[in-house]
Amino acid sequence: MTIFYNEHSKVLVSVDCIIFGFEEGKLCVLIGRRKLDPGRGQWSLYGGFVRDTESIDDAANRVLFELTGLRNLYMRQVGAFGKVDRDPGERVISIAYYALINTKDYDKSLQEQHGVEWVDIKELPQMYSDHNEMVFKARRMMQEKISREPISFRLLPTLFTLTQLQRLYEAVCDEEVDKRNFRKRIKEMDFIEKTELIDKTSSKRGASLYRFNKKAYNEEQNFKL
Amino acid sequence: MTIFYNEHSKVLVSVDCIIFGFEEGKLCVLIGRRKLDPGRGQWSLYGGFVRDTESIDDAANRVLFELTGLRNLYMRQVGAFGKVDRDPGERVISIAYYALINTKDYDKSLQEQHGVEWVDIKELPQMYSDHNEMVFKARRMMQEKISREPISFRLLPTLFTLTQLQRLYEAVCDEEVDKRNFRKRIKEMDFIEKTELIDKTSSKRGASLYRFNKKAYNEEQNFKL
């Protein structure tokens, strides 16, 4: 290959993933202990280096797949983090991505194999390098999205109750919402469909299960929460 | 220095700047003809490579300074662009930034020296690599910001008329707004101060000149447009 930009220096580029999940009414992030030096043993996001043969998005998807075994996750870029000394080993520029997963889809054994766990975003430890900053920014971006686009369903099972959906929304936005007002808004969105099924696990009376109809949404995109 | 991440490949990282200005009622972007191979002669954003000794933000600031002679511009990261073949020369990952400048502050001779010009964002030519995509994303981000934060003043002279401010807002959001409603909202923001001065250049009657009071804003941040 012809070299055009010979005189400029190259750097390592990595991706770091902020993986959000919804567990026990809490918005959680998947983190683990770092397995490499420098910083071995510190709490850290899961990440990896970008290879020559893949785009940054591809790298993020690969890393997500390595960790979760899942493809086609909802994923968005958070931004590039590039302070000179952000990595104590050597210069590494990192592109952060956030992803949403339904924790029920996540194979427990894979989780153990990678030594990662769900931690309430409100109780995150100090993490390696600038990872806390990445999570903070990702969370803000996610909050903005969740009121405008139907991404919440990515964090829930296919069938969910309205109470679950409300709790999720509350956890993400970190504020309580009125039950009746919330349900009124849901009713206006025809693509959130009530099924005949009843969930009895969380109450004696049982709660109707709902489903997000993606096709219906694509035809009339009027999401608003 | 100890090498920790030896086995991974490194890539070139550049920054590209989407510089917005407001000229003749139009939202414009500063672009020029590329001076390097590959792609010499194509329309392009202004950019540069990130050096070992500087953060990505520093690199963007340096590049902006090189081009405009101005420091402390309002600047925000748009994101990382990293398709494998985005640069036909060799692999380059680029971090895009957008910046706002008051075109009156921009030295004409510097502009000529770099061979860049203001082009209406509605009439942008096809540009090098993924630069059109960068502009598109930057514009969307700027639109979201301009209704929530007082960044519009970065695109105007210190003293401006309400009509100017309104035209700017319309150009950025690409929609007309009602004059009376617009002015009503302005009146609610005490940090947009009317001065005794009158601008006579754009009308016979003359229009009051206003000023953005940053200190007053910092004390009570209730911006909303």
Add this chain to the structure above:
DNA sequence: CCAAAAGTGTTCCGTCTACACCCATGG
């Protein structure tokens, strides 16, 4: 005197918010 831009309030409508009680069931 007229063209051209500056400046100014009110009404209406829709949206958001606050709020309390009955229902169904398992234990």
Add this chain to the structure above:
DNA sequence: CCATGGGTGTAGACGGAACACTTTTGG
């Protein structure tokens, strides 16, 4: 029979949108 979470409607407040005429002055 009671504790627990599920489910429902209305009224009042608020904010956003629509809308038209007067003022000033240079040419």
